[in-house]
Amino acid sequence: MYLGICFITVILFYVQVIAYKPVIIIHGVMTGNSTMVDLENDIVKGHPGTKVYVTNRFGSYSQGGLIARGIIEAYPNLNVKKFISLSSPQGGQYGTKFLHLLFPSLSVQTAYELFYSVMGQEISVANYWRDPHQPLLYMDYSCYLPYINNEIESEGSSLYKNNIEKLEKLIMFGGPDDGVITPWQSSRFAYFDKDENVIELYDQPLYQFNSLGLRKLNETGRLKVVELAGVSHFQWHTNKTVIYDHLLPELD
Numbered sequence: 510m511y512l513g514i515c516f517i518t519v520i521l522f523y524v525q526v527i528a529y530k531p532v533i534i535i536h537g538v539m540t541g542n543s544t545m546v547d548l549e550n551d552i553v554k555g556h557p558g559t560k561v562y563v564t565n566r567f568g569s570y571s572q573g574g575l576i577a578r579g580i581i582e583a584y585p586n587l588n589v590k591k592f593i594s595l596s597s598p599q600g601g602q603y604g605t606k607f608l609h610l611l612f613p614s615l616s617v618q619t620a621y622e623l624f625y626s627v628m629g630q631e632i633s634v635a636n637y638w639r640d641p642h643q644p645l646l647y648m649d650y651s652c653y654l655p656y657i658n659n660e661i662e663s664e665g666s667s668l669y670k671n672n673i674e675k676l677e678k679l680i681m682f683g684g685p686d687d688g689v690i691t692p693w694q695s696s697r698f699a700y701f702d703k704d705e706n707v708i709e710l711y712d713q714p715l716y717q718f719n720s721l722g723l724r725k726l727n728e729t730g731r732l733k734v735v736e737l738a739g740v741s742h743f744q745w746h747t748n749k750t751v752i753y754d755h756l757l758p759e760l761d
Contacts, residue, residue, distance in 0.1 A: 530590060532561045532760065548746045555757040574599065575637055579657050581676075582669035590677040593759055595745040596687050600700035600710075601639025601654055604691025608634075618642075625650040641701040658698075659720040666720075674722035680733045680759050682745060689742035697734045698723065 532552055552561050574597020581589050605617045611634060615623070624635035625646040636653035640646070648655055655661045659669055673679070683696025690696055698710040710716050716724050726732040735755055740748050 530559070530760070532559055548752065551749070551752045552757065552760070555753055556760045559760060572633065573597070575654070575657065579653070582657055582672045583665065585668060585672060587672075591759060592676055592679050593756065594679075594681045594696065595751075595756075596683050596690055596693075596696045596740075596742055597681075598637055598690050598695045599681065600658075600692075600695035600698045601637055602634070602691060602695065603639055603641060603701060607689050607691055610689070621646055639700065641703055641705060644703070658715060660715070670720065670722045674725050676726065676731065678731045678733065678759070679723075679726055680735060682735045682737065682751070682755070684737040684740050686739055687742045697736075 552559055574594050578592065578594070578597075578599070581587060581592060603617065608615055608617055608620060612620070620638065621640045621643045623629045624632065624638045625640075625643065627650075629635045630650060630652050636651060638647075638651070639654065648661060656663055656665070657669060659666050681697045683690065683693055685693055687693040687696070692699065692701060692707045694700070694707050694709065698713070698715060699707050700713070702708050710723065711727075715721055716727075719725055723732060737751060737755070740751060745751055
């Protein structure tokens with residue numbers, strides 16, 4: 510499976526140190542380091558003493574939400590305390606608007622013909638493209654999302670679950686006006702069924718069987734979902750209400 514591939518959103522996670530906890534920001538695929546400057550400044554202003562790192566380590570592999578979670582799951586000694594996900598497609602992605610931002614000539618109904626192939630899996634989007642009408646092909650070909658979601662059992666499955674359960678807190682942001690993540694509830698692991706009805710996290714096997722540790726986080730008060738209306742996908746890291754009223758308090 511791949512860990513160094515593209516994902517769509519801005520993610521913050523920070524690790525435990527003696528004094529302030531540093532914040533690491535991984536930017537989105539259609540953003541870059543320069544677009545994170547305002548967020549970095551807001552964190553420093555609103556949470557004095559915090560060390561902020563804006564990384565371009567993954568270069569164009571910039572869809573940070575799923576990359577960050579993959580890193581947390583795969584490395585047992587990172588000692589990450591909180592994982593804050595800003596509108597990341599944790600449950601997968603399937604939708605015309607997002608697809609046409611990157612591939613304007615592809616049809617959402619037939620994109621699987623490219624994405625669910627050996628060659629197609631070299632395209633970052635394909636690694637988390639989750640066509641609800643092609644579940645078997647998704648499981649057969651997708652080399653990233655079904656593994657880090659523990660939909661496919663692998664030699665790392667126990668480690669992935671244990672590392673999620675070790676988090677002090679998992680906070681997931683999303684909202685109905687995102688306009689890119691489809692369904693927008695994927696930001697909190699919800700996803701489409703075969704009829705494109707959204708099945709919330711709590712009604713999915715992923716949660717009910719605690720295969721990734723999310724149920725344990727919730728039952729111990731360490732899973733938080735933040736739903737905010739009026740925020741588009743490209744505003745999560747610049748909207749002052751998001752930053753000052755919701756994000757910064759999580760850094761205390």
